Amino acid sequence: MGHLRYIIRLQWRRRVKHHKHKVRKLRKVDHDSRREEVAAAAARLIANKGLEALTTRALAKELGCSIGVLSHYFSSKEEIVIAAFRWADQRIDLRMQEAVADESPNIQSFFPVIKAGLPLDVESDLEWRVRLNLHTFALTHDASLLAEREKNQQFRDLMTVMIAGMQDKGHVIKELSAEDITSLAFDLVNGMAKNLLMCPFEEREAKAEYLFRLIGYLGAV
Template sequence: MRKVDHDSRREEVAGAAARLIAEKGLEALTTRALAKSLGCSIGVLSHYFSSKEEIVIAAFRWADQRIDLRMQEAIATDNPGLDSFFPVIKAGLPLDEESDLEWRVRLNLHSFALTHEDSFFAQREKDQHFSGLMLEMIASMQKQGKLRDDLSAEDITHIAFDLVIGMAKNLLMLPLEERETRAAYLFRMIEQLRPPADPC
């Protein structure tokens, strides 16, 4: 089997596992249920993954890579400023059906990661990556005078990162149609990071 086919099939399995976790919880992810959702045998799954934990990590990465891609697309701007920071924060929140699924996977795996070492390190690695992307953007905005500098880039990053994680969890408890309104205060807080206007 060609590597591209193997990788594609692993990605398909990871996506199916992620959807199963999002819809029914981590306890519903069994090799039997996963094989049934994919229309294959358990033996076929073992060809791509050697254990359930490996499948769980793959599902986690599948969801995180999608969030990561949206954040990188939001960060990719030739003229970073506070206005371009809003889409980065928005990209990290569960405000539509796609991001809702991804966050349900992430939060199901948080508790799993606390008792499974490989998942724990995979989780921590991705959190550090997201935080690093945000720090680079904030530091760049401060350097260009587009963000207030009386707070360190590191402190702003930690505050924003922790607020997004906490808000994402709380938003999942609300109907989709209420989430934009509930999240509005976060963007009002971020607005306070705009540097004061130069006196005339």
């Protein structure tokens, strides 16, 4: 009888432990999901009204919650700004990753990747507006500047590896190093993105065409 009670208690403890673990896991998922929701709302405010419009009061109104609720997920405005930056960046990155061809990449298969990184529709337009607002913010906020530098370096490293692979397969000229081509493409795309934001949507695709022609010259003959 004592042995039976011991087994029952053991099973009960295991169930309680499993339940607590499950609750903690759900809370973690809910917490992360709520943080992403706050970051997305902050990004919309920044894109549509500028960085100066991002106040805790305005953000709480956008989310339909109290200011106290926001402090549960973020400890400062700068933390919210960095989260908004990462939210926009991750969405751009995801589109670019989805555009990467599965087969051996060449200059032509690289075009959809570049196109995915430009503000050619409403969604990517919002994300680029966030980026541009945060470039200015980062110049006077060390944590934001560090986050942006790290992100840019990660992207450059990824692109350098991709271009070096295309050079090894004879798809890209070798007169320029993979690092130089990366810098050229990176600066051209960033500059083009900023210029496209000034244009009506119906003109953006045509204005971006010369960029693809320039990059096309990097293909090995």
